[in-house]
Amino acid sequence: MAISNVVVIGAGTMGNGIVHVFAQTGYAVTMVDVSEQSLQKGLATIDANLSRQVKKETITEAQKSDILARISLSTDLSSAAKEADLIVEAATENQAVKISLFQQCDAVCKDETIFASNTSSISITTLGAATKRADKFIGMHFFNPVPVMKLCEIVRGIATSDATYTIIETLAKELGKTPVSVQDYPGFISNRILMPMINEAVYCLMEGVASAEDIDTVMKLGMAHPMGPLQLADFIGLDVCLFIMEVLHDGLGDSKYRPCPLLRRMVAAGYLGKKSGRGFYQY
Secondary structure, eight states: OOOOOEEEOOOOHHHHHHHHHHHHHTTTTEEESSOOOHHHHHHEEEEEHHHHHHHHTTTTTHHHHHEEEOOOOOOOHHHTTTTOEEEEOOOOOOOOHHHHHHHHHHHTOOOOEEEEOOOOSHHHHHHHHTTTOOOEEEEEOOOSSSOOOOOOEEEOOOTTOOHHHHHHHHHHHHHHOOOOOOOEOOOTTTTHHHHHHHHHHHHHHHTSSOOOOHHHIIIIIHHOOOOOOHHHHHHHHHHHHHHHHHHHHHHHHOGOOOHHHHHHHHTTTOBBGGGTTTTSBBO
16 A cells, blocks of 8 residues: 555654654655644654754755645644544653544554654554454554664564554655564563663662762763653653653563662652653752
């Protein structure tokens, strides 16, 4: 199946980044969100990121205009989804919300439309089973910032067909991404490895092994990480980190994935990282 019409659900950080790469690759793409304000904010982010590309001379001003012209905005998901060849969901990391959105699309989309979720941890099998097209359901886990990061985890649910996988793998390459094939297990690859590392760094802080600054310095200078795990947790959002650790703990049933009590306390206190102004660091 040829994909030409793409709908991206969500105008937030991941959603507008995904819209950016699709439009820059030449696709007509509709960005859908619940409010016009959210859509305009997402479009402004895309515009600013494209302007940086113009400044760096990776694209021209004319190319920027063409890219923006390929982007449509809508607060009406059902209307936008009717003619879509591909739905990419980048809504909040909440299983019930995602299922509701996909079921809404399932009722109006063409039979051949492929559904993809950008979830970082929720089961693709579970999401796909809530629709009538589990064979056409797949994970496309992009990484932030989407226009820059090359990786895309392509996650196969238990019912995902080979044909669907091939289409999405080819598409990811066309978008300039390096696709990695992942089976549907909690945390996939990236978060199954990353989140326990962050969680262990929080344990080190809680147990007084070292300060947050020193823990991050060890990982930056000793392991050549561009950002320390505690600072990275602040940027991801401590609530998101906790949610993923709970998915790992519940899904795999191993005590090594238990969320650190300090992480729980900080989320309960509203110290969510950069987005709240306070996490392991002040912002």
